[in-house]
Amino acid sequence: MLTIRGLTRPGLWPFDLELDGGECVAVLGPSGGGKTLLLRAIADLDPNQGELSLDGESRAGMSGPAWRGRVSYLASEPGWWAERIGAHFADAEAAIPLLAGLGLGAEALDWTVARASTGERQRLALARTLAQAPEVLLLDEPSSGLDPAATEMVETMLRQRLAAGVAILIATHDPAQAGRLARRRLMVEAGEVREEAA
Amino acid sequence: MSGDAGYIALEYRDVALAALLVLIQAGLSLMLRLGLGAQILLAAFRMVVQLMLLGLVLENLFALASPLWTGMAAVVMVGFAGYEVIARQSHRLRGLWSYGIGTSAILSAAGLVTLFALTTQVRADPWYDPRYALPLLGMVLGNTMTGVALGLNTLTTTTRRERVSIEARLALGADKWTALRPSLREAMRSGMIPIINAMAATGLVAIPGMMTGQILAGITPQDAIRYQLLVMFLIAGGTGLGVFAAVYAGAERITDARHRLRLDRLAAGEDNSG
Numbered sequence: 439m440l441t442i443r444g445l446t447r448p449g450l451w452p453f454d455l456e457l458d459g460g461e462c463v464a465v466l467g468p469s470g471g472g473k474t475l476l477l478r479a480i481a482d483l484d485p486n487q488g489e490l491s492l493d494g495e496s497r498a499g500m501s502g503p504a505w506r507g508r509v510s511y512l513a514s515e516p517g518w519w520a521e522r523i524g525a526h527f528a529d530a531e532a533a534i535p536l537l538a539g540l541g542l543g544a545e546a547l548d549w550t551v552a553r554a555s556t557g558e559r560q561r562l563a564l565a566r567t568l569a570q571a572p573e574v575l576l577l578d579e580p581s582s583g584l585d586p587a588a589t590e591m592v593e594t595m596l597r598q599r600l601a602a603g604v605a606i607l608i609a610t611h612d613p614a615q616a617g618r619l620a621r622r623r624l625m626v627e628a629g630e631v632r633e634e635a636a
Numbered sequence: 637m638s639g640d641a642g643y644i645a646l647e648y649r650d651v652a653l654a655a656l657l658v659l660i661q662a663g664l665s666l667m668l669r670l671g672l673g674a675q676i677l678l679a680a681f682r683m684v685v686q687l688m689l690l691g692l693v694l695e696n697l698f699a700l701a702s703p704l705w706t707g708m709a710a711v712v713m714v715g716f717a718g719y720e721v722i723a724r725q726s727h728r729l730r731g732l733w734s735y736g737i738g739t740s741a742i743l744s745a746a747g748l749v750t751l752f753a754l755t756t757q758v759r760a761d762p763w764y765d766p767r768y769a770l771p772l773l774g775m776v777l778g779n780t781m782t783g784v785a786l787g788l789n790t791l792t793t794t795t796r797r798e799r800v801s802i803e804a805r806l807a808l809g810a811d812k813w814t815a816l817r818p819s820l821r822e823a824m825r826s827g828m829i830p831i832i833n834a835m836a837a838t839g840l841v842a843i844p845g846m847m848t849g850q851i852l853a854g855i856t857p858q859d860a861i862r863y864q865l866l867v868m869f870l871i872a873g874g875t876g877l878g879v880f881a882a883v884y885a886g887a888e889r890i891t892d893a894r895h896r897l898r899l900d901r902l903a904a905g906e907d908n909s910g
Contacts, residue, residue, distance in 0.1 A: 481807060482894055482896065483803060483806065483807060483896055483897075484896065485892075485896070485898075501811075501894075501895065502806075502811075502893075502894035502895035502896060503806070503809045503810060503811045503895050504809070506806060506807055506808070506809045507808070507809025508809075510807060510808060510809065511807040512807065513800070513803070513804065513807065515800065516800075516804055517798075517799075517800035517801030517802070517803060517804035517805075518801055518804065519798070519801040519802070519804065519805055519815075519818065563804075566808070567807075567808065570808055570809065572809075
């Protein structure tokens, strides 16, 4: 599904990766090792070189926005551009089931961003990304600020997506989470990417 | 003082008399130990030298009435305006981009508006007559420069501040114009607000300087008002065009063809990777 050949950028050595639909790969490694650089490079958010394609369609052949709509990156501290949560969803009504799956009520759509806690914002941002139905998810520590119950809801949601054929790259500090979600692991250390046996 | 056709020409001793007021200020500062005396005298001295030089230059330019020399004077004015724009940026674009964008926005906007006025409303003969071209250009230029400097500076500071939310939109597949819209709007607003305020307040708080000058020179208030209105419209038009051009060119430069945010193209910018 997602094919990466010789992807490199400052701070990251070239690497290859093949990711099938429904497959989850955990990205592990020390802080500052390059996990975020790697995910951002795949999403084409920073200048980078390499051949990437999605279902045989080359990244170079489509615009940046078109690529990022299908291969979506979610930052560990997601940004908000409007005052109300609901304004961040193209179709707020349609997002309600997603929010419910993440333990949030429909009233969260009427909250101001400032009113939501860090953990709530993290889940709302995940819902915001999922609502766009990307084919590949690039998740940067999506549950770093969450309690075990909320983490479990996030993981359940991600498993549903995997079952629906979405591919996921998830950066995490938690080897246990990597074990629960992914059968493959990438180790990113000092900008070097290597696949480890799980 | 000597009366002339319609206005009262000033002699240098009239001016010297007025300059006594500045000396009194300096004396007052000395007495009260404000420490402003030297500053006041230096500023007044600079003003005298600069204006006398300007008078000399303008007199020669007017006498020559040559398109070449008038054009060169205009180029020097625009060059200084461009320099003034980069001096007012808290985060410049790397390389010559701030100067280039600022100068070309000012040149095209102020130049276009001045040419428009000279060829259709003022109808100087010849149209490049420096007696009309240079004062008009100067007034449009000064205001366009302020707008462009404010617009560019707001664009870069807002975009830096809002980097995380802009990238959140880009990461969801928005194009750069959608993601930058709030920054663009704020930049355009801050560039345009001085001229909007000036238009709204003009004539209420004070008689505008140019109009005052014309009235003192013996022109009727009605005629002076028409000139003042013309100049205000020219300034508004020049500022609008200049701010628009500079803000959009600046936005093009802090993004790229792949619709990425490129704050690495700002000097003194922080590392934009996580």
